[in-house]
Amino acid sequence: MQIRKLGTSGLLVPAVGMGTWRTFDIRGNSALANVRWVVDSAIKAGVTFFDSSPMYGEAERVLSLSLKGRRDTVQIATKVWADTAPQGLAQSRLSLSYFEGRIELYQIHNLLNWKEHLGMIERLKEGGKVLAIGATHYNSSSFLDLRRVMESGRIGAIQIPYNVEQREVEKDILPLAEDLGLGVVIMRPFGGGNHLRREPTDNDLAPLAPFGITTWPQALLKWILSDPRCHTAIPATSNGQHVVENAAAGNPPWFGEEERKYVLRLAGKLS
Numbered sequence: 001m002q003i004r005k006l007g008t009s010g011l012l013v014p015a016v017g018m019g020t021w022r023t024f025d026i027r028g029n030s031a032l033a034n035v036r037w038v039v040d041s042a043i044k045a046g047v048t049f050f051d052s053s054p055m056y057g058e059a060e061r062v063l064s065l066s067l068k069g070r071r072d073t074v075q076i077a078t079k080v081w082a083d084t085a086p087q088g089l090a091q092s093r094l095s096l097s098y099f100e101g102r103i104e105l106y107q108i109h110n111l112l113n114w115k116e117h118l119g120m121i122e123r124l125k126e127g128g129k130v131l132a133i134g135a136t137h138y139n140s141s142s143f144l145d146l147r148r149v150m151e152s153g154r155i156g157a158i159q160i161p162y163n164v165e166q167r168e169v170e171k172d173i174l175p176l177a178e179d180l181g182l183g184v185v186i187m188r189p190f191g192g193g194n195h196l197r198r199e200p201t202d203n204d205l206a207p208l209a210p211f212g213i214t215t216w217p218q219a220l221l222k223w224i225l226s227d228p229r230c231h232t233a234i235p236a237t238s239n240g241q242h243v244v245e246n247a248a249a250g251n252p253p254w255f256g257e258e259e260r261k262y263v264l265r266l267a268g269k270l271s
Contacts, residue, residue, distance in 0.1 A: 001046030001250045004231045006183030009132035009156030011104055013075060015225050015250030017049030018042050018243065019187065019236035024066075025057035032062065034238060039066040041240030043073060045247035051159070051185065051234045053079040053109050054091050064098035071100045077159075077185065079109035079136065085116040092120065096129060105185075107134035107159060111145055118154055132156045138187065140168040150176055157183030159234075162224055163191045164267040174229045186224050186233040195220055198270040207262065211253055217242070221249035223263045226256075 001014045024035055042048070050067075052059045060078060067074060076099045082088040095103060106121050108114045114135065124130040135149045136159035149155060150173075158177060160169050166188065177184050190196050199216040213219045217235070224233050235246050255263070 001247055002252060006105075006132070006157055006185070006231050007177070008181045009105065009134070009183040011075065011132050011157075011183065013049045013183075013232045014046050014247075015232055016047055016221060016247050017051060017077075017185070017232045017234040018047050019234040020050060020052040020059040020063055021056050021236055023236045023238045024052065024059035024062045026062060027058060032065065035062055036066045037240045038238060038243055039063075041243045042247070043070065045244045046250070047243060047247050048074045049077065049232055049234070050074055051077040051187075053081055054095065055079070055081045055109055060095060060098050075104040076102075077105035077107060077134070078103055079107045080117045080121065081109035081112055082117070083113060085113070085120065088113065088117045088120055092124060096124075102129055102131070104131045105134050105157060106130040106132070107136050107157075108149075110137050110139075111135060111142060111149065114145075114149060118149075122154065132183075134158060134183070134185070136160070136185075136187070143168070143173055147172065147176060150180060150182060155182070157185060159185040159187055161188040162186045162230065163189050163195060164220060164223060164264055165191050165195065165271070174227070178229045184230050184232075186230050189221055189224050189233040189235050190217065195267065195270075200266045200270065204266055204269075208255075208259065211255060211259065212248055212251060214248075215245050217246055218249040219263050219266070221246060222255055223260055225250065226254040226260060 006013050080088045133155045134157035137146050
């Protein structure tokens, strides 16, 4: 797995990380055992960057249980998602309790009440409890606000949606992140699963074999990661074998312009 510097955040992260939305919001011993299998598979494959949020229900708690005894082997990205400053402070205390008193990348989720929360996170960073600060948004209608936060000089990374269909960030956000040297975490690399409902044939994927591609999800991930402005992608899954397959997309060689166009054509044929 290629390790990349997450821009000015200073963090070194694997090209493929892991999201926890929906897949880690579980209850019950059998579901928890499955999550532990997924986390075990991820760590063995070099997927050691995990992203979560209080918005994701039980995900932070379940992730912490699955990492018991292995906190030092991974990096945690989580978020504050609260209407008020007191709520945000309470969330931060709970998140820090889950992850042994430190968070590698602490992000303002969907820019909710970002001005107040940013100050709180900066104080946590000054106290050594947070290593890097980020901001996220999923909706292009809020990208103007995201630009303002990026240009403030107070964050080191952003998390944005980017996939073969959702490409709005190519216009302004990715160029600005590159200009500012910000780290870029990619959410929804599979379009919320929409791009996985139909897959190309083996013959269609064959031209991508020299790049280590054996599955359509790998092609979609490598399409993203071959853009040098994108540092890590965080697909979510409840299948340990899929984690291993996804991780393989984090290794070079990377697609050139022609291969990226080819993947777009394949996606267009499936839509």
